[in-house]
Amino acid sequence: METDECIKTRRSVRFYKDEVPDNEILNKIISSAIYAPSGLNLQPWKIKILKDRDTIKKISDLCQKSRFAAQAPILLIVFLDRDVTYDFTKDVLSCGMLMQNIMLMANSEGLGSCLIGEINDKSDEVKKISGVNDGKLIFMGIITLGYQRGVTAVTSRKPVEKILI
Numbered sequence: 738m739e740t741d742e743c744i745k746t747r748r749s750v751r752f753y754k755d756e757v758p759d760n761e762i763l764n765k766i767i768s769s770a771i772y773a774p775s776g777l778n779l780q781p782w783k784i785k786i787l788k789d790r791d792t793i794k795k796i797s798d799l800c801q802k803s804r805f806a807a808q809a810p811i812l813l814i815v816f817l818d819r820d821v822t823y824d825f826t827k828d829v830l831s832c833g834m835l836m837q838n839i840m841l842m843a844n845s846e847g848l849g850s851c852l853i854g855e856i857n858d859k860s861d862e863v864k865k866i867s868g869v870n871d872g873k874l875i876f877m878g879i880i881t882l883g884y885q886r887g888v889t890a891v892t893s894r895k896p897v898e899k900i901l902i
């Protein structure tokens with residue numbers, strides 16, 4: 738898949754089949770995503786992979802609008818490692834770069850994904866449920882991963898003229 742096609746065909750997928758993607762595909766996605774740029778090349782991210790159905794359901798129960806997360810066979814929880822930070826804003830940007838790479842790789846491997854940000858204020862609960870008790874890890878966001886069920890609507894974009902200043 739060409740880069741342009743991969744970027745433009747990625748959609749936030751909110752309906753998933755039960756089928757669990759192979760570990761091989763998951764490893765490929767993560768192994769490529771870590772080539773994301775990061776400030777000072779600190780690579781300040783950590784990822785917790787969740788596949789356990791009960792745990793995924795508990796995370797989805799924290800959501801108001803993103804309960805679809807319960808259907809996803811895999812959740813990737815991205816954390817910022819405070820041990821390797823140097824500038825909070827830049828480190829958060831670096832985690833965003835990683836997350837975008839994950840979602841683009843997922844698309845190129847035929848998987849759907851969606852970034853869930855609505856529970857970013859529920860860091861303590863997310864960490865407790867996912868069994869992450871390292872105080873140095875700052876919760877950044879969750880990515881759902883799995884095979885898309887049905888068709889996802891195309892989202893619009895502001896015209897380029899509107900965003901150039």
Ligand SMILES: Cc1cc2nc3c(=O)[nH]c(=O)nc-3n(C[C@H](O)[C@H](O)[C@H](O)COP(=O)(O)O)c2cc1C
Pocket residue numbers: 747748749750751802803851852853854855856892
């Ligand atoms: C920082 C961020 C937070 C988001 N949080 C949520 C969320 O909590 N729930 C959800 O369903 N989608 C969430 N999304 C997905 C956006 O709604 C989606 O990217 C946007 O509507 C454009 O649609 P598209 O990704 O299909 O192009 C989030 C996206 C970003 C970048």
